[in-house]
Amino acid sequence: MSVTRPLGAVSALAAAAVVLAACGSADAADPAPADGAQTISFSWDRNVAGEDEDPVYEPTTVEVPVEPETIVVFDMASLDTIGALGGEVAGAPLESVPDYLREHLADDAFNAGTLFEADLLEIEAHQPDLIVIGGRSAGLWEDLNAIAPTVDLSISGTFEETLERNTTFLGEVLGAQDEAAAALEELQAGIEEARAVTADAGTGLGLMVSGGELSALAPTHGEATGRNARGGLIYDVFGVTPVVEDVEAATHGEPVTFEFLLEHDPDYLWVVDRDTATGAEGAQAAAAVLDNEIVHRTTAYQEDQIVYLDPVAWYIVFGGITTTQLMIDDVLSIAG
Template sequence: MKRIVQSAALGLTLVLAAASAQAFQLEHHDGVLELDTAPGRLVSYDLGVLDTLDTLGIPVVGVPRSAYQGSLTQYNDAPLVGTLFEPDQDALRRLEPDLIFAGRRSLPAIPALKDLAPTVHYVDPDRPFLEALRSDTMALARAFGKEDQADEALLAIERNVHTLHEGNRGKTAAFLFVIQDNVIAHAPGDRFGYAYELTGLESVLPANEHGSAPAAPRPQPGSPEHKAAQAERARIIHAVAQADPDWLIVLDRGAINNGEKTAARTLSAHPELSQTRAFRNGHVYYADPNGWYVVTGGLSNLQQITDDLLATMKPDQP
């Protein structure tokens, strides 16, 4: 009888150990998600996460409406689950996902998404960009058993970044967000401040210590607040021109999703920026708007971005 009890106890221990070994654990912004089994029906509203999942060979069954390009082109034919901002609850119910990744634009929808499936996110603007890329990528890789592939992809990006930093040592830059005739500079701490992390270029503007603070409502056109904001932007652009950076990194907002490109024309007509050393010497990097603005993160996307930066800036090899 004692042997029977011992055998039963041993069997139960083995069953529990096997169940524990099969359990799914995913580290994310708010903690650790634990599921009894690995999820097989994923939906991602974060296109950087989507890009990483795709690079690692992890299938995704539903995506938000967007103009997918490059390595994500296949998702133009994937089932749609709303937009980047507004999830489609009915579409999600039809797909029956067992894990949802929310993105920066869909953060407010997380409570509703959690009613349909476990939902996580990796949005944290206060973390250094490259640190977050490695940490979040490896969290996904560990959960899905893709550590080797993830580490190899990260090392390739980090090699590019190292080469850029070596070649750009001692050089300066300004990131310019162009919307038709409007030019907005971004410093470290702003949304596109990660450009300085990637390139190793020093910003000619001081870091924005409040870059992750919630954006204030846009003032009404013609209002005193609107005029004050325009004057402040002009002051900052004047400071950029006076600093005369080695490089201008430019994102043309209108060119997203194959829209009209106007940034080059805007810069050439600008009385101050057109006279900078960077513009006159052709040291202007026009960032791919979909890669930088729409996707932002992701393994294949960051590989393409850093490859393009290297091809344009042509830093000396270390």
């Protein structure tokens, strides 16, 4: 049995959204950890409106058991962080787990559905202690929370706020607080190092290539959501100076042309190959799409400054401890 729900949205939350004191449950029928089990609380604002309705947010708190034995994860960034902190995942949408994160799955890990649909019967049969959702799977909360305590770790606030909030929370859940703190310190140092490199790199343009078309990525200007956060990462997190001050206005939110690249001529092109990230069959690789006479006239091409970012890290996962380090390494690659 599968169920599909519209994707939910979450409002901005600070890292303090992880509440370590007990709070009321969102619903009296919500599952609760076993009597006497140590728990922590996680709170967020959940969109309870329908798919075509204006968002309506409801404060939601879920009690989560500490050191759960059986964890089901629909959010790949959370799977990354759980594994990096020494945890193991019993169930996930197996076809969507990137190769570099598969080591964090149990040897007998079961398929929990897809990023958009949950196999409720399969999940219930394994009696999980904790379910983690986020992004594409946020709309599954109601059905999954009826099975086991379910938390939504979608992007909330800035990328770095979300990284700190989720890593800190999962560290508390797994009893790996010290490891979580050390990982965050190392990642923040890496981000600062990357920013120092981009500060001297001139202008840049984030570019997504899909279906042979180009889309210019825009900064979020502090208003990151699950939908636009991945586009703004190169500017918002890593400090790249946009070649166009208002990318969204300059492009009208539409695909851009090769002539657009030549006209604005950024020093660097930061390219995400969406088709490679999603495994689109028969798609032309981004490097092939950009191999043409017009692009050859750009500064980025002539100076060998077209950077092909890890497509899975930047488009599918874009979060988690290991993945953030992959992003850092991509940016540091221009340092020579």
